Amino acid sequence: MSEPVQQAEAYFAETTADDSERQRLAYIQSSFDPKSIQDLTRIGVGPEWECLEVGAGGGSITRWLAMTVGTSGRVVATDLDTRFIADIGMPNVEVRRHNILEDELETDAFDLVHCRFLLTHFEDREIALERMVNSLRPGGLVIVEEPDFSTIKALDHSHPDSEYFDNVMSILFKKVTDQKIFDAFIGPRMPFYLANAGLSRIGSSGSLWVASGGDDHAGHLRLSMPILESMGVLASEDALRLVNILSDKSFKFTPFASYSAWGTRRA
Numbered sequence: 001m002s003e004p005v006q007q008a009e010a011y012f013a014e015t016t017a018d019d020s021e022r023q024r025l026a027y028i029q030s031s032f033d034p035k036s037i038q039d040l041t042r043i044g045v046g047p048e049w050e051c052l053e054v055g056a057g058g059g060s061i062t063r064w065l066a067m068t069v070g071t072s073g074r075v076v077a078t079d080l081d082t083r084f085i086a087d088i089g090m091p092n093v094e095v096r097r098h099n100i101l102e103d104e105l106e107t108d109a110f111d112l113v114h115c116r117f118l119l120t121h122f123e124d125r126e127i128a129l130e131r132m133v134n135s136l137r138p139g140g141l142v143i144v145e146e147p148d149f150s151t152i153k154a155l156d157h158s159h160p161d162s163e164y165f166d167n168v169m170s171i172l173f174k175k176v177t178d179q180k181i182f183d184a185f186i187g188p189r190m191p192f193y194l195a196n197a198g199l200s201r202i203g204s205s206g207s208l209w210v211a212s213g214g215d216d217h218a219g220h221l222r223l224s225m226p227i228l229e230s231m232g233v234l235a236s237e238d239a240l241r242l243v244n245i246l247s248d249k250s251f252k253f254t255p256f257a258s259y260s261a262w263g264t265r266r267a
């Protein structure tokens with residue numbers, strides 16, 4: 001297999017075509033928004049809060065936050081690539097093209113900073129976290145949601161593709177992590193990163209369900225396969241076979257887990 005053509009700090013889907021990337025982000029949203037909203041509700045986001053959403057992607061959580069904080073609150077939604085949030089058109093939302101690893105942010109400004117599936121992409125995640133923490137007012141909350149791809153496993157071992165799927169997926173995400181495309185196993189470590197960033201009252205949660213080929217979670221993985229193939233971590237014949245398995249409604253598997261971790265900036 002060829003070496004990856006990607007630089008470590010480039011976002012792995014940065015050059016993906018509009019329609020495909022919009023759909024991939026939509027699949028992430030429909031799979032993971034219920035849990036994100038549950039966690040955001042549980043930590044108490046409400047009217048008048050001033051929120052920062054980093055790496056907002058397709059913007060569903062930005063929209064939910066904007067509805068929840070109301071017109072007396074506000075949401076700043078940032079992304080390297082604002083093509084899917086530029087036209088969000090809500091009066092309490094400011095969209096900002098911003099690189100969390102390089103560009104300055106206001107300090108002591110927000111009640112909440114949220115990101116999902118962002119820090120997994122950075123080797124310099126401490127830089128991003130420090131910037132996010134400094135943007136909070138004392139007493140403000142950070143909540144981060146990051147993945148653990150080790151949970152992806154076939155559930156029905158009488159299915160002819162189960163053994164192949166488990167083998168190829170576990171090799172693939174180990175390679176993705178070793179070659180620093182993203183850290184596929186970072187989710188459970190997030191509470192430690194938050195503690196090292198100086199936050200207090202740290203909490204965490206995670207969730208899993210039974211996914212099927214052809215559903216939205218499988219759709220997200222299916223659309224990621226050609227990207228990983230183009231980066232040289234997945235052979236074409238494996239990408240094709242995985243796309244077929246992930247389209248097969250009779251194929252049941254555990255999805256990748258999303259871990260949330262949250263903490264409070266000390267007063």
Ligand SMILES: C[S@@+](CC[C@H](N)C(=O)[O-])C[C@H]1O[C@@H](n2cnc3c(N)ncnc32)[C@H](O)[C@@H]1O
Nearest residue numbers: 011055056057079080081098099100101116117
């Ligand atoms: C996997 S997507 C997740 C999108 C969204 N948070 C969600 O969960 O629906 C990661 C997002 O992070 C953005 N991103 C990647 N690197 C970034 C950086 N250095 N600064 C800001 N955003 C970045 C990407 O453009 C993309 O929109």
